[in-house]
Amino acid sequence: LLLVNERFILPYFGTKEKEEKEADTIDESNPVIIAGFGHFGSTLGRFLRASGIRATILDNDSDRVDLLRKMGFKVFYGDATRVDILKSAGAGEARILIAAIDSPEINFDLVEKTKKIFPNLTVMVRAKSRLDAYELLDMGINDVYRESLDTSLRLGVDVLTKLGFRKYSAVRASQNFIKYDEAALRELARHRHDQSDYIFTTREQIQIQEQMLNKDREVNPNINDHAWDSDSFEEKSDNGNN
Structure with a gap:
């Protein structure tokens, strides 16, 4: 059902930016607020719920809200950029606001208002592109999540393992790449307004990343690698049971 929802139904929703009916009355308060429950937000929301974390979910697309309710999600219809709705959602007491709205412009608006009116609320933000990430860093947001980064590197890990890399080495390389790329993101944000610079x-940053990854690979390249290979693990388990 979730596959059908993500592939055939949700793509047609999430494009409405104006409310067509009165916002819902929010009757709960949770430590986490999720604003925007499309592909990104709903995946995150399902993960949090499966982990036992309750979240107050806001979305401004009435059709999507109706659909998600039929699928068992408690979603409140309303514009998360409205301060009164944020207050009723418990933004004054919540610990984290996740800004996951499909439109970057609306997401930026939400972030600006939240930082100004709810300064004690930790804001964690979806960035649809590297340029969006730069804008969010300029706004003083540290918790920025580029939506394609992890998926790209998961695929990269699988490519490496199919080419003969051990699983641990591939995963370690992807984790180091993220660390170096996040540092590069912050450095490049300061230079983006001058094209030549x-x-x-x-x-320069690409060269530095490649050098650091090569250095990482040369240091203890096989440490713990065998433990991550399923065949090796199964073989050890079988030997241990004999």
Whole structure:
């Protein structure tokens, strides 16, 4: 059912930016608020719920809200950029607001208002692109999540393992890549308004990343690798049971 929802139904929703009916009355308060429950937000929400974390969910697409309710989600219809709705959702007491709205512009608006009116609320933000991430960093947001980064690297890990890399080595390389790329993101954000400077710094950062990853690979390249291979693990388990 979730596959059908994500593939055939949700793509047609999430495009409405104006409310067509009165916002819902929010009758709960949770430590987490999720604003935007499309592909990104709903995946995150399902993970949190499966982990025992309750979240107050807001979405401004009435059709999507109706659909998600039929699927068993408690979603409140309303514009998360409205301060009164944020207050009724418990933003004054919540610990974390996750800004996962499909539109980057609306997401930025939400972030600005939240930082100003609820300064004690930790804001964690979805960035649809690297450029969006730069804007969010300029706004003082530290918890920025580029939606394609992890998926790209998961695929990269699988490519490496199919080419003969051990699982641990591939996963370790992806984790190090993220660490170095996050550092590069913050460095490049400062140079992006000057094209020639940005291009030069980008080339420099790519070279630095590759050098650091090569160095990581040369240091104890096989440590713990066998423990991550399913065949090796099964073989050890079988030997232990004999």
